[in-house]
Amino acid sequence: MASISGPENPSPNIYIPPEWSDAADAVAQASVASPPPIVLVCGAKNCGKSTFSRYLLNILLHRYKKVGYLDTDVGQPEFSPPGFLSLTVVDEVTPDLTIPHLKTAERCLFFGDVSSKRNPTTYLNCICALYDYYRKEYCNSDNSNNIGLPLVVNTPGWVKGIGYDILVDMLKYISPTHVVKINISAQSKNLPDGRFWLDEDYDGMVNLTEISSARQDSLNRSVLVQKDARLLRDIRLMAYFRQCFSSNLNISTIKELANALASHPPYEVPISSIKIRHLHCQVPGTEIFYSLNGSIVGLAVSTEGSKDLPWCVGLGIVRSIDTLKGLLYVITPVPQGTLENVDLLLQGFIQIPTSLLQVQGSRSPYMSANVLSSS
Numbered sequence: 221m222a223s224i225s226g227p228e229n230p231s232p233n234i235y236i237p238p239e240w241s242d243a244a245d246a247v248a249q250a251s252v253a254s255p256p257p258i259v260l261v262c263g264a265k266n267c268g269k270s271t272f273s274r275y276l277l278n279i280l281l282h283r284y285k286k287v288g289y290l291d292t293d294v295g296q297p298e299f300s301p302p303g304f305l306s307l308t309v310v311d312e313v314t315p316d317l318t319i320p321h322l323k324t325a326e327r328c329l330f331f332g333d334v335s336s337k338r339n340p341t342t343y344l345n346c347i348c349a350l351y352d353y354y355r356k357e358y359c360n361s362d363n364s365n366n367i368g369l370p371l372v373v374n375t376p377g378w379v380k381g382i383g384y385d386i387l388v389d390m391l392k393y394i395s396p397t398h399v400v401k402i403n404i405s406a407q408s409k410n411l412p413d414g415r416f417w418l419d420e421d422y423d424g425m426v427n428l429t430e431i432s433s434a435r436q437d438s439l440n441r442s443v444l445v446q447k448d449a450r451l452l453r454d455i456r457l458m459a460y461f462r463q464c465f466s467s468n469l470n471i472s473t474i475k476e477l478a479n480a481l482a483s484h485p486p487y488e489v490p491i492s493s494i495k496i497r498h499l500h501c502q503v504p505g506t507e508i509f510y511s512l513n514g515s516i517v518g519l520a521v522s523t524e525g526s527k528d529l530p531w532c533v534g535l536g537i538v539r540s541i542d543t544l545k546g547l548l549y550v551i552t553p554v555p556q557g558t559l560e561n562v563d564l565l566l567q568g569f570i571q572i573p574t575s576l577l578q579v580q581g582s583r584s585p586y587m588s589a590n591v592l593s594s595s
């Protein structure tokens with residue numbers, strides 16, 4: 221199977237079939253007339269939504285100086301570490317279509333879990349808040365920021381049961397101008413045919429394009445590359461915290477990163493100056509510091525965004541807590557200037573990758589060596 225390389229697809233391993241490039245061109249060409257397109261990409265797990273969205277971003281960047289990217293795939297976000305939902309404004313072509321790259325989001329919310337399963341309502345509220353921000357900032361003619369920003373919305377591959385209901389609610393709220401649905405050959409795993417999210421009597425305009433996953437065998441069956449989602453998430457978290465150090469420093473192995481993080485001077489945060497919020501469970505008051513110690517937290521600014529969904533500026537590792545001095549010690553790559561506004565720590569279910577804690581030759585706190593596995 222030939223791969224197509226060009227400015228929109230600088231990655232030789234990625235095959236862009238004519239159907240995919242036609243779908244992306246149709247969106248970009250439609251955009252000559254205002255308003256700019258809002259494109260939602262959906263389909264079953266692993267069908268290629270992220271790859272197509274990256275490609276579409278590149279195509280749109282030939283027509284527009286900037287393109288918005290609303291990432292609703294909380295388990296494997298494109299530009300942020302796992303657990304975040306974000307709106308990113310992209311102004312340069314994605315150099316490699318095979319892997320996601322970290323980028324600072326324009327606005328992000330820390331959902332604190334890798335799936336919407338446990339809390340679909342909060343998940344949807346986060347997406348609506350980010351979309352409202354986009355509309356207010358970029359689609360409002362009274363706003364000087366209104367530069368006619370097209371928007372690409374990438375969605376998760378959970379398209380059955382509650383996952384389907386969430387997707388339908390998302391589609392109804394966003395009401396995109398274009399929907400690109402990617403189908404695979406196993407029909408039962410696909411989303412329903414046609415405009416499945418619209419009521420029968422809907423008579424508005426929406427462009428729906430159905431395309432097939434890119435790789436197929438000689439019998440036209442989809443060849444899906446299974447990803448190790450947990451491993452990818454750990455890699456993303458490690459890449460995120462690698463940003464604590466200059467790129468000139470030689471930190472290329474997990475061991476080097478673990479040692480560098482262990483010896484990195486943390487920020488001292490007075491406990492009295494911050495609030496702590498648990499996102500998906502209740503923790504008794506006496507256990508709060510135990511649960512926080514050695515965990516990953518979202519760093520939020522309580523006065524920005526809404527009370528329930530404050531904007532977040534990044535992640536931190538709570539390295540240790542000194543209750544006598546009333547100090548938390550936090551490691552984060554977030555620049556100090558931004559950090560000064562942080563007054564709320566959000567704790568969810570995002571944890572330090574175990575591979576970072578199980579480095580040969582060193583003993584991490586909170587890791588026991590002499591235990592029997594229960595499974």
Ligand SMILES: Nc1ncnc2c1ncn2[C@@H]1O[C@H](COP(=O)(O)OP(=O)(O)OP(=O)(O)O)[C@@H](O)[C@H]1O
Pocket residue numbers: 233234235236237264265266267268269270271272293296318375376377378434435444445446447
């Ligand atoms: N056009 C393509 N050419 C080559 N490989 C592809 C192509 N599309 C997808 N893949 C590969 O298939 C795998 C899944 O692709 P991708 O991550 O884009 O799917 P997805 O639908 O976003 O997945 P998820 O449902 O987990 O979010 C990746 O390893 C990706 O590199």
